Amino acid sequence: MQRFATARDAALEMRPDEPVYCFRPDVLKRDAQNFVSMFPGKTAYAVKTNGERLVLKTLAEAGIDAFDVASPAEFAAVRDVAPNAEMLYMHPIKAQSDIRLALEEYGIRVIAVDHEDEITKLTRVVRALDIDPGTLTIYVRIQTKGHAAYELSKKFGAGPANAVELIKRLSRYGFKVGLCFHVGSQIEDPDTYERALASADWVRSRAGVELAGLDVGGGFPAEYGHDPNRKKPEMPSLDELMARLRGDIEEWGFNELPLVAEPGRVIVARAFSLIVRVLLRKGRRIYINDGIWASLSDSWTGKITLPARFIPDPAIRNRNGSQDKLLPFKVCGATCDSVDILSRPFWLPETVDTGDWIEIGHIGAYSLSLRTRFNGFYPDTFVEVDTPFDAGTAPESFASLETMAD
């Protein structure tokens, strides 16, 4: 892989017309180790966030030895780079053949369920393979409520009373039983985990079964940009949030249990940026060579403002306007359809023009993993970059006002 000091160097040397992913392995390692140091239990990286081989490999090198997986392809991807790593199969709704594959071929012994029919599938496979249920830990996923860019409680999780029944049943069958929740991605309310812990406590006290663990899922927010035209949500820093979570875990009496977290976004977001090119400027709109069907669907669905840095093409000699004046530009994506328009503008210098590049930062989560081949566009160029996206002070090059103020 080609290596550059900064994404700007990469852009000016490669002059790429296709999107380029800038991978920062050191940032990934540091963010992973930082999370591990703050969480008082096992850290299982959620593979769906970014399952690229180079990401999984770098995480394994950083000491991550547990992975949250959801599909046969994810089992294989983890096994391939980290043969001894533990896999936690935390998708609550599974094909019976996939459960069998997980237990038989991959030796997976930690599984999540949120419905009695999932327990039926599981027990069928366990009997067929003649496995002692006491060697499996089954986490019952409970519903949670809260505010996140992605809310998941409508899709997964058993209501509290139902969860009590599921725990009792699993325990009768001889499984070890844990409780898990996943509050959704990019939480926007610091009370989210506490509310989920309160529900977990309610369920635990009524189930009357000794629990084998508590899995608090993912949802830990990554840092993004901020649209100056909108009210800035009040969120504590990750340090503060984790301190609070540790306090809440203790307060609700879960600190004696083995704990698990399944962070994705917070670990991998900063590890990548993306260089895109302005294919056309049309007034206050820019058309770029990536979009919601490729690397930018998460920012679209989650209405996330991405931090962006302007990389002017030095070959453009005559520019109009002032490079110190930042304006919001509507961003249109690469494909021939009307949906491919970002939900948040990029703040760019008035001088931005056809041929310039933009480095979009903190794009490691739910970007490459969600790209499609729609319309024949499939970004797949990677370079390694040494300098973190946030490093350095070059105000003229920053596209979001917030970053400019730094």
Ligand SMILES: *Cc1c(COP(=O)(O)O)cnc(C)c1O
């Ligand atoms: C997606 C997912 C995660 C990771 O969520 P992040 O918000 O990226 O941390 C963790 N656990 C489960 C069950 C998930 O589905």
